[in-house]
Amino acid sequence: MAKIGIFYGSTEGNTENVAEMIAGALGDADLHDVDSSSAEDVQQYDQLIFGCPTWEIGELQEDWETFIDVLDDVDFSGKKVAYFGLGDAQGYPDTFVDALGIIHERLKDKGASFVGFWPTDEYEYDASKGEINGKFLGLVIDEDNEPDLTEDRVKRWTDQLKNEF
Numbered sequence: 001m002a003k004i005g006i007f008y009g010s011t012e013g014n015t016e017n018v019a020e021m022i023a024g025a026l027g028d029a030d031l032h033d034v035d036s037s038s039a040e041d042v043q044q045y046d047q048l049i050f051g052c053p054t055w056e057i058g059e060l061q062e063d064w065e066t067f068i069d070v071l072d073d074v075d076f077s078g079k080k081v082a083y084f085g086l087g088d089a090q091g092y093p094d095t096f097v098d099a100l101g102i103i104h105e106r107l108k109d110k111g112a113s114f115v116g117f118w119p120t121d122e123y124e125y126d127a128s129k130g131e132i133n134g135k136f137l138g139l140v141i142d143e144d145n146e147p148d149l150t151e152d153r154v155k156r157w158t159d160q161l162k163n164e165f
């Protein structure tokens with residue numbers, strides 16, 4: 001078993017593609033689609049990465065709507081958690097990557113420590129629940145407007161994670 005578990009939900013495939021890029025860059029990581037993942041699947045990893053796009057104007061991706069309740073049965077003490085989120089800053093500037101904040105609100109008091117915070121300055125948007133203390137909760141990818149930046153962003157973030165995990 002790899003040391004890192006990556007759990008993602010994806011309706012149109014963008015988040016799945018980014019999850020695969022992250023796994024490739026980290027080397028030692030297992031990929032799980034949240035539509036078929038259990039609490040036991042999550043429990044086995046000490047290092048976790050959760051990936052979710054924002055859908056329906058500020059909502060979780062549909063498979064995450066169920067999976068977020070599955071996470072209630074995980075004991076997060078001692079685990080390290082990182083997030084990545086996909087969104088569309090031009091189409092949805094007021095709810096940009098809100099899903100990150102929705103997930104963190106459910107996980108923040110469960111005993112995990114959180115890594116992988118990411119600067120906001122290279123993105124243009126108006127409001128985001130994915131922000132905390134002036135940083136994004138995790139890697140932010142915008143495949144709708146800035147797909148050419150994705151590879152570099154994944155590289156920089158996974159380099160950062162290698163130090164923080």
Ligand SMILES: Cc1cc2nc3c(=O)[nH]c(=O)nc-3n(C[C@H](O)[C@H](O)[C@H](O)COP(=O)(O)O)c2cc1C
Nearest residue numbers: 010011012013014015053056057058087088092097
């Ligand atoms: C109907 C609809 C609603 C969306 N709502 C948001 C939103 O509120 N905030 C945001 O940042 N992105 C929003 N998006 C953009 C998606 O998050 C983005 O296209 C993402 O790459 C989709 O990921 P997926 O292919 O893994 O499903 C929305 C897209 C659609 C089509």
